[in-house]
Amino acid sequence: xxxxxxxxxxxxxxxxxxxxxxxxxxxxxxxxxxxxxxxxxxxxxxxxxxxxxxxxxxxxxxxxxxxxxxxxxxxxxxxxxxxxxxxxxxxxxxxxxxxxxxxxxxxxxxxxxxxxxxxxxxxx
Amino acid sequence: xxxxxxxxxxxxxxxxxxxxxxxxxxxxxxxxxxxxxxxxxxxxxxxxxxxxxxxxxxxxxxxxxxxxxxxxxxxxxxxxxxxxxxxxxxxxxxxxxxxxxxxxxxxxxxxxxxxxxxxxxxxx
Numbered sequence: 468x469x470x471x472x473x474x475x476x477x478x479x480x481x482x483x484x485x486x487x488x489x490x491x492x493x494x495x496x497x498x499x500x501x502x503x504x505x506x507x508x509x510x511x512x513x514x515x516x517x518x519x520x521x522x523x524x525x526x527x528x529x530x531x532x533x534x535x536x537x538x539x540x541x542x543x544x545x546x547x548x549x550x551x552x553x554x555x556x557x558x559x560x561x562x563x564x565x566x567x568x569x570x571x572x573x574x575x576x577x578x579x580x581x582x583x584x585x586x587x588x589x590x591x
Numbered sequence: 592x593x594x595x596x597x598x599x600x601x602x603x604x605x606x607x608x609x610x611x612x613x614x615x616x617x618x619x620x621x622x623x624x625x626x627x628x629x630x631x632x633x634x635x636x637x638x639x640x641x642x643x644x645x646x647x648x649x650x651x652x653x654x655x656x657x658x659x660x661x662x663x664x665x666x667x668x669x670x671x672x673x674x675x676x677x678x679x680x681x682x683x684x685x686x687x688x689x690x691x692x693x694x695x696x697x698x699x700x701x702x703x704x705x706x707x708x709x710x711x712x713x714x715x
Contacts, residue, residue, distance in 0.1 A: 477668040497675075568692065569620070
């Protein structure tokens with residue numbers, strides 16, 4: 468776990484892992500985690516019934532498919548908040564580096580813990 | 592207020608205002624606000640007795656003076672979480688563009704609402 472009083476360098480954090488779809492916790496603000504994640508390809512449709520989820524693209528491009536709404540396209544320096552309870556599926560046609568903002572303990576696959584995409588929480 | 596289901600472009604948001612030390616709310620994640628702020632010069636010493644506060648530097652450089660600890664120096668792509676209750680004072684010798692993560696309703700001057708740096712909450 469990162470010491471709470473250290474400077475967090477995003478480039479260093481993203482350079483420290485290669486795994487895809489496995490969010491790494493890099494900071495905590497009250498009950499909220501800031502996570503770094505690398506993604507490529509299509510994730511699984513899922514929803515978070517008790518929290519919003521924020522995606523901030525640092526590099527690459529991300530599509531977020533949303534149930535009943537138009538897809539959202541994000542590039543570097545763009546963010547989107549998926550509302551609580553809305554089914555969504557992130558898709559990246561090229562490798563994409565993201566920050567996620569969500570409460571500590573939020574599973575990456577939301578209501579779909581049964582899939583092989585489910586990742587354990589890990590600080591880096 | 593930004594529609595909750597729109598893409599937020601950080602460059603567009605920072606281009607939309609010139610005021611210094613007046614954080615603009617650009618997104619909400621549950622009870623947390625994501626704010627954009629431009630700073631230059633020295634702020635006021637203050638503390639937030641009920642919340643951590645996260646500083647993420649987008650452009651420029653920021654020094655955060657902390658009571659009883661070494662100053663923290665941040666450049667682009669670096670973040671720091673000021674712990675709840677710790678007196679601090681941001682200082683920027685050149686204009687610096689930041690994101691802040693803190694709960695909705697957090698005053699920018701914390702326990703020092705009496706200073707002329709205190710800014711009203713505003714969405715852009």
